[in-house]
Amino acid sequence: MDDAELLIQFREPATREKAYTALIRKYQERLYWHIRRMVVDHDDSNDVLQNVFIRVWNGLDNFRADAKLYTWLYRIATNECLTFLEQKKKKAAVSLSDVEEGLSNQIKADKDFDANKIEWKLQLAIQQLPEKQRLVFTLRYYDEMPYEEMSKVLDTSEGALKASYHHAVKKIEDFILNH
Numbered sequence: 001m002d003d004a005e006l007l008i009q010f011r012e013p014a015t016r017e018k019a020y021t022a023l024i025r026k027y028q029e030r031l032y033w034h035i036r037r038m039v040v041d042h043d044d045s046n047d048v049l050q051n052v053f054i055r056v057w058n059g060l061d062n063f064r065a066d067a068k069l070y071t072w073l074y075r076i077a078t079n080e081c082l083t084f085l086e087q088k089k090k091k092a093a094v095s096l097s098d099v100e101e102g103l104s105n106q107i108k109a110d111k112d113f114d115a116n117k118i119e120w121k122l123q124l125a126i127q128q129l130p131e132k133q134r135l136v137f138t139l140r141y142y143d144e145m146p147y148e149e150m151s152k153v154l155d156t157s158e159g160a161l162k163a164s165y166h167h168a169v170k171k172i173e174d175f176i177l178n179h
Contacts, residue, residue: 001019001022001026003068003069003070004065006019006022006023006026006069007019007060007063007065007069009022010023010060010061011061020056020057020060023056023060023069024053027070027073028049028053030143031049031052031073031074031077032045032046032049033142034074034077034078034081034138034139034142034143035048035049035052035077035080035081037126037134037138037142038078038081038082038085038134038135038138039081039084039085040127044084047084048077048080048081048084049077051080051084052073052076052077052080055076055080056073056076059076067152068149071149071152071153074139074143074145074153075152075153075154075155078135078153078154081135082131082135085131121175121176121179122172122176124175124179125171125172125175125176125179126138126172128171128175129168129171129172132164133164133165133167133168133171134168135154136150136154136161136164136165136168137164137165137168137169137172139153139154140161140165147161147162
């Protein structure tokens with residue numbers, strides 16, 4: 001079912017829940033992995049994803065289709081991730097760098113962790129990035145999101161996003177080569 005049909009069915013009381021279930025099935029996995037790359041922990045990712053779908057349920061009636069549904073969902077997921085990380089930082093009463101170090105430690109604690117494997121080095125390198133660069137890098141590298149769409153999700157100019165991505169790539173390269 002395409003997004004336009006989902007929206008039509010969601011706005012009809014008789015097919016609202018069916019359309020919502022179809023929307024979840026269509027986007028759940030992609031949103032989960034977007035969230036997971038930001039918050040790292042599986043359980044935290046599921047909690048954030050649940051919050052995303054609650055916001056979607058509450059806000060879908062007001063979705064004006066100015067952007068693609070996918071872009072709107074990613075924007076909600078991104079904002080929920082940032083809110084979650086900010087709350088985690090406040091609860092712990094530590095700096096964001098301490099939270100990021102904790103995320104790196106979660107990666108290292110994985111039973112399959114091998115510091116010599118490039119995919120693990122990449123994950124550790126990504127966690128070293130500032131929050132904005134990490135977000136831009138994951139959207140571009142993993143989700144292959146075009147800068148134009150990313151600009152709508154993050155409400156930032158394409159030029160700034162390209163610069164952030166470039167800086168992120170350089171930092172990741174330096175980390176991988178030096179660790």
